[in-house]
Amino acid sequence: MLSASSVGAVSTASVQPSTSTSTRSDQPKTATGPAPPKCDKSNFQSPTIAELRAIGIGLKKSPGKLDLIVYCPMSGRCPHCNSMMISANSVGSRKLIYAIPWPKSLVGIDMRCGKCKKHWLTHDPKYVSTLPMSVQLQQTCISTKGNGTDLSLIRMLRSGVTVAQVERLVQEEVTQHYLHLKSEYITLWDKVTLCIMMMKMTMITSFLLILQ
Numbered sequence: 001m002l003s004a005s006s007v008g009a010v011s012t013a014s015v016q017p018s019t020s021t022s023t024r025s026d027q028p029k030t031a032t033g034p035a036p037p038k039c040d041k042s043n044f045q046s047p048t049i050a051e052l053r054a055i056g057i058g059l060k061k062s063p064g065k066l067d068l069i070v071y072c073p074m075s076g077r078c079p080h081c082n083s084m085m086i087s088a089n090s091v092g093s094r095k096l097i098y099a100i101p102w103p104k105s106l107v108g109i110d111m112r113c114g115k116c117k118k119h120w121l122t123h124d125p126k127y128v129s130t131l132p133m134s135v136q137l138q139q140t141c142i143s144t145k146g147n148g149t150d151l152s153l154i155r156m157l158r159s160g161v162t163v164a165q166v167e168r169l170v171q172e173e174v175t176q177h178y179l180h181l182k183s184e185y186i187t188l189w190d191k192v193t194l195c196i197m198m199m200k201m202t203m204i205t206s207f208l209l210i211l212q
């Protein structure tokens with residue numbers, strides 16, 4: 001049987017804290033604390049623009065990949081000139097979203113204005129503000145120029161919970177998530193082992209019957 005620790009090894013490979021100690025002079029002097037995590041982009045899903053159009057707003061799951069938050073509403077206006085002559089151009093770049101119990105990724109559609117020719121993404125806050133309130137409320141995370149954050153984490157911090165308390169909660173949730181996956185893995189592997197044993201027994205029985 002494979003060791004359960006290998007499950008954790010696969011899971012934690014998705015997001016590794018940066019260990020860079022670069023002291024380049026062009027880095028912002030205001031940066032404090034640990035550097036943001038680097039994410040192996042092979043863990044991101046690669047949807048087509050047709051898939052994003054079909055989903056609109058929702059969550060796309062794919063085995064072995066980070067869950068993908070799709071936020072591609074097309075009913076807004078150009079955030080630059082307020083024109084309604086907008087069209088989908090391409091699949092936007094994906095972002096890492098900090099979430100409980102495991103990070104997700106976010107994707108939007110790169111939109112183009114037929115009037116002023118400018119581009120933006122469907123999860124750009126300026127574009128989102130042009131959408132109906134009911135559509136705005138379907139956003140589950142806040143994206144920035146870098147990574148984004150799930151709204152559940154932001155709400156916790158806004159409610160007065162300290163950063164240290166949120167950190168402990170996240171650690172507990174990650175541990176529970178790991179134990180759940182480990183349990184599922186062991187159960188499935190036991191079933192596979194049983195199937196292999198039964199196939200071997202059947203083959204041996206058939207072979208003996210042929211010999212008789």
Ligand SMILES: [Zn+2]
Nearest residue numbers: 078081113116
């Ligand atoms: Zn425009």
